[in-house]
Amino acid sequence: MPETPPRPRRNLARARNEALILQAAEKVFAEAGFGGATMQLIADVAGLPKANLHYYFATKEELYRRVVQTIFEIWLQAASAMDGTDDPAQGIGAYIEAKMEISRRHPNGSKVWASEVMHGAPVIQDYLETTLRDWTAGRVALIHRWIASGRMAPVDPEKLLYMLWATTQHYADFNHQIETLNGGKPLSDAQWQEATEAVKSMILRGIGAL
Amino acid sequence: MPETPPRPRRNLARARNEALILQAAEKVFAEAGFGGATMQLIADVAGLPKANLHYYFATKEELYRRVVQTIFEIWLQAASAMDGTDDPAQGIGAYIEAKMEISRRHPNGSKVWASEVMHGAPVIQDYLETTLRDWTAGRVALIHRWIASGRMAPVDPEKLLYMLWATTQHYADFNHQIETLNGGKPLSDAQWQEATEAVKSMILRGIGAL
DNA sequence: GTCTATATTTCGATAGAC
DNA sequence: GTCTATCGAAATATAGAC
Numbered sequence: 001m002p003e004t005p006p007r008p009r010r011n012l013a014r015a016r017n018e019a020l021i022l023q024a025a026e027k028v029f030a031e032a033g034f035g036g037a038t039m040q041l042i043a044d045v046a047g048l049p050k051a052n053l054h055y056y057f058a059t060k061e062e063l064y065r066r067v068v069q070t071i072f073e074i075w076l077q078a079a080s081a082m083d084g085t086d087d088p089a090q091g092i093g094a095y096i097e098a099k100m101e102i103s104r105r106h107p108n109g110s111k112v113w114a115s116e117v118m119h120g121a122p123v124i125q126d127y128l129e130t131t132l133r134d135w136t137a138g139r140v141a142l143i144h145r146w147i148a149s150g151r152m153a154p155v156d157p158e159k160l161l162y163m164l165w166a167t168t169q170h171y172a173d174f175n176h177q178i179e180t181l182n183g184g185k186p187l188s189d190a191q192w193q194e195a196t197e198a199v200k201s202m203i204l205r206g207i208g209a210l
Numbered sequence: 211m212p213e214t215p216p217r218p219r220r221n222l223a224r225a226r227n228e229a230l231i232l233q234a235a236e237k238v239f240a241e242a243g244f245g246g247a248t249m250q251l252i253a254d255v256a257g258l259p260k261a262n263l264h265y266y267f268a269t270k271e272e273l274y275r276r277v278v279q280t281i282f283e284i285w286l287q288a289a290s291a292m293d294g295t296d297d298p299a300q301g302i303g304a305y306i307e308a309k310m311e312i313s314r315r316h317p318n319g320s321k322v323w324a325s326e327v328m329h330g331a332p333v334i335q336d337y338l339e340t341t342l343r344d345w346t347a348g349r350v351a352l353i354h355r356w357i358a359s360g361r362m363a364p365v366d367p368e369k370l371l372y373m374l375w376a377t378t379q380h381y382a383d384f385n386h387q388i389e390t391l392n393g394g395k396p397l398s399d400a401q402w403q404e405a406t407e408a409v410k411s412m413i414l415r416g417i418g419a420l
Numbered sequence: 421g422t423c424t425a426t427a428t429t430t431c432g433a434t435a436g437a438c
Numbered sequence: 439g440t441c442t443a444t445c446g447a448a449a450t451a452t453a454g455a456c
Contacts, residue, residue, distance in 0.1 A: 036245020159408035170376030206416030
């Protein structure tokens with residue numbers, strides 16, 4: 001038996017270390033960008049020697065790709081909030097709430113995604129052309145059905161989706177600017193609630209769904 | 211006379227080279243980020259030897275700071291579109307048009323700004339705390355006057371400004387994603403017009419100004 | 421003012437002891 | 439599996455001829 005299956009203990013250590021590295025990488029990539037991030041800094045934040053990173057993730061690119069995939073999958077799960085209702089106010093309202101909650105809980109993931117797309121999506125272009133394109137086509141059709149049923153104004157579905165993405169992700173990607181304009185303090189629980197309601201209210205009125 | 215004033219010829223060459231370098235730097239910083247950009251690549255794009263960059267801009271940081279300042283000043287000029295009217299539909303509509311036009315003409319500058327803010331504004335934090343904070347306070351007061359006069363719904367002014375920034379800048383910062391969803395082609399003149407009208411329509415309806 | 425050549429530093433990645 | 443030490447490549451920045 002030349003190959004020994006890894007024991008549970010080892011698998012636990014691996015899972016724990018990978019999680020530590022991914023969490024540190026998300027933070028460092030968000031704060032410094034891909035080019036500005038260093039494996040040494042990620043290792044320091046994770047509390048591991050630099051060589052261990054190369055043991056779990058062969059290259060910097062591989063580690064980065066995993067980080068980008070993670071936030072993308074979180075967003076895709078939130079998309080289900082739009083389904084299961086024939087009321088656009090409810091469906092889009094729930095989607096806004098889910099996206100705002102993600103902006104609050106995962107600002108770093110959102111920033112890494114934004115940075116990746118701004119730089120031409122060199123690593124995840126295939127996701128844009130397959131998963132995202134398919135998802136978008138499905139929601140465009142859904143919005144057209146809502147419009148046809150007279151439950152909302154005849155807006156351009158793509159432009160509505162862009163507005164939803166832009167407005168919700170702005171609270172993650174530009175949270176530093178928002179904090180500065182908020183007197184240097186992060187938004188409080190109440191302020192997050194107000195922001196979510198303000199976004200919902202303005203957009204739902206804007207598309208005639210309220 | 212130990213100091214000779216620079217001759218006009220020399221000043222012209224300096225202005226020309228600085229402009230060449232700044233234009234190349236904006237493009238490279240936008241595509242690669244600060245950390246990913248190299249002075250060598252900026253020099254190649256500008257068509258100058260690398261050492262010349264260090265002659266005109268002592269450090270990479272100094273060159274970067276000039277690029278960020280440029281887009282910030284362009285945006286501040288567009289802000290005047292909101293002034294000189296007591297009709298929010300006209301003032302905010304004109305501001306949206308101006309911001310959309312900037313997103314179209316200066317996508318790289320917008321990306322460099324977004325990247326800078328996402329990374330915690332290490333270089334232009336002072337601008338956020340002075341110029342931007344003052345500008346924002348002035349527009350918040352203006353929106354409050356519009357609300358008081360009954361010309362628009364009582365929305366939270368800060369959240370409206372965030373929505374304006376997010377929605378318009380999304381067309382610059384995420385233009386690669388938008389292009390991919392547009393079949394891999396840049397938005398046409400007509401599509402830019404449609405996008406601008408869609409943004410104006412949804413936001414102005416959303417705040418009860420239409 | 422401009423450019424070639426190079427000094428100096430730093431990074432990604434790996435070898436090899438444990 | 440883990441960690442120290444280090445290699446080779448690439449970056450910023452500068453020295454010095456022209």
